[in-house]
Amino acid sequence: MITQRLASATALAACAVLAMTACSSKATSGTSGSTAKAAAGSPKITIMVGGLSKQIYLPYMLAQQLGYYAKAGVNVKLQNEPAGGDATKNMLAGQVDGVGGFYDHNIALQGQGKSSESVISMLQIPGEVELCRTDLKGKITSPADWKGLSLGITDTGSSTDFLSQYLATKNNVDPATTHRKGVGAGTTFIAALKQKAIDCGMTTEPTVSQILKDGTGFILLDMRTAAGSRAALGGTYPATSLYLTTGYVQGHKEVVQKLVNAYVGTLKWIQAHSGAEIADKMPPDYYAGVGKDAYAKALDSEKGIFNPTGIMPPDGPKTCLAVLSAFNPAVKGKSINLPATYTDEFVKAAQPVS
Template sequence: MLGKRLSAITACGAAAVLVLTGCSSKATSGSGSGAKAAAGSPTVNIMVGGMSKQIYLPYMLAQQLGYYAKAGVNVKLQDEPAGGDATQNLLAGQVDGVGGFYDHTIALQGQGKSAESVVSMLQIPGEVEICRTDLKGTVKSPADFKGRALGITDTGSSTDFLTQYLTTKSGVDPATTTRRGVGAGTTFIAALKQKAIDCGMTTEPTVSQVLKNNLGFILLDMRTADGSRQALGGTYPATSLYMTTSYVDSHKDAVQKLVNAYVATLKWIQAHTGAEIADKMPADYYAGVGKDAYAKALDSEKGIFNPNGLMPADGPKTDLSVLSAFNPAVKGKSIDLSKTYTNEFVSAATPIS
């Protein structure tokens, strides 16, 4: 069945597997690095769509730097490997915000729901389409996806959105493919090894681990601006913090403090090397690929991170164009992009030292 994870691949067993695969433990962590915000500070629960992925690095890095506490907000981070599931938890009121791709706010508006990005963390997706090594020369582009099993994080995730778009753009009906939710890290790698998928979309540090072990080759690379424009037609804002509009309107002080922490984190990323960033991250984040490879991957893709947190002016239109190509919740709908994000809090962000 489409989007269902293969039980043999995604079984969350040993603690080490939990870290590397992105299988969600639903565990929470406080406003970290040993520092806590002052008593009486607001508490915000944020679910992140795979915290160990480099594309979501600002969430844990802000904690490791102590920026949540300095901004005066208590943050509880929860790990959920699939963005679609995180969005459902947001709508159900289980969490206050989601660390996920901005495109979910567009899809939600198409479904009659209102959510908005309050800070843009990635200017481009940072995603890579990888195919099994034995298919090199056979699969040359998404035009060869017909009849193929394609790995995605899970149904309704942004990797699902992007995979369907790339397939459609290349003249292949997504219905002629099998999209399988295989998560990231160990589960994604296992799917390649077992030939449960032919190609799949994933991010660093999984990409480096796949290449290191010669398990696959890169078909499409959206870790660069040029690669993203070639694949998607323009700048594609990705990782953001999005919340329901009702929450944003009623918790402006808490949202501002959060955004202060993230803007400071984005600036810190730009001012430091991959090795310096890796030194701040929990060892579990690079255990599968090694600290040096993790740092090297960060150096090579630092350009994916938004240096200031503002929504790129041309970005929302690209996201809408992608979703309009295949997503029934968006296709043919009148979408007001101005309601899917706000720059209000980034523009008012105050420095953190």
């Protein structure tokens, strides 16, 4: 399917509002201020995140804001890419070392004969929400009504694409009868909904709160809770992770361990602090659209999505495989070695920074 995008004018306007966030593709240094000197001689690694300003990817920027990369002894450069599928392509091309994205990409990659693995599980559940336009309330009551509709995803090959196709299939709708459009996240997603370029779409906080606040859409499916995730997907669906090629992991174990030390510490910090305290640490651009109070409130309500330990949920990989096997030709009917798609080795050996 050819990815359809919003007009460039909309994208440029969004970039002006949210520079350094979802529309920015510029690199963001993993060090700043007094921590820069400490990290100068540390091993360097570039991580591309599939939407830095999304709350589901919060640990990446929060680790930087807390100074945990420098404390762990690693110099991290964060790059933003609105779609996880494109971030994965950049990793495979050697443009970046690792990806902050959904774990399920590792299963899809193995199905394509490529080898990568998640080294820490940051989210126990997707944290994704399917919203539909307010004017369609009562007309769309479940994914069973999706035939012929335009569905917003971040981009083709992204995890929102995977999940949307699965939800259609599960509800007896052939994904080929829907029109999946890559509309990114944040302001571009909201614009697509307002302009009726999409009927429904999958996104995360803080975009969800902004859409509900201005009445643009209503929630069709909510995967910000364990119960909602199980109802929609049939089980625990580990989402945000740090994944790298197996070759990189095997060749740079010391660097990977330092990274995991920083992220385990960050996950512990999240559990010990309120949404308001977390929001205080984040760059203002991250909550510019919805407001700091609403951003903090959303964090408080969905804190349960974050994995407090970093260990892969036992039933998670099987759920992800079941989802991808339902529609993805790269995975369907193939023998997938799930233990090769993730490792808990580094999390179990972690010495969390604080």
